[in-house]
Amino acid sequence: MLKQTYLDCENLYGKSMLTELPFKDFEWVDDLNIDVTKIPDNSEVGYILEVDIDYPEYLHEKHNDFSFLLLNECPPNSKVKKLKKK
Numbered sequence: 001m002l003k004q005t006y007l008d009c010e011n012l013y014g015k016s017m018l019t020e021l022p023f024k025d026f027e028w029v030d031d032l033n034i035d036v037t038k039i040p041d042n043s044e045v046g047y048i049l050e051v052d053i054d055y056p057e058y059l060h061e062k063h064n065d066f067s068f069l070l071l072n073e074c075p076p077n078s079k080v081k082k083l084k085k086k
Helices: 012-016
Strands: none
């Protein structure tokens, strides 16, 4: 069972400075079967996960203003060169 935590933070930068950030020993792990519910919140090892899911269309409108899954897209007409579509 996944647990949810609600945080209402007005000083998001200050809040983020209270958490540990990754800084070395990065590595790729392929085909890792991991139970994310078993990773402790204070674990010294963290993960960034790339996942494939089916997101039911009936939830799209309901979650429109608060997306649960972010998109990796280039902004249209981006003025920043590295963000322009190739």
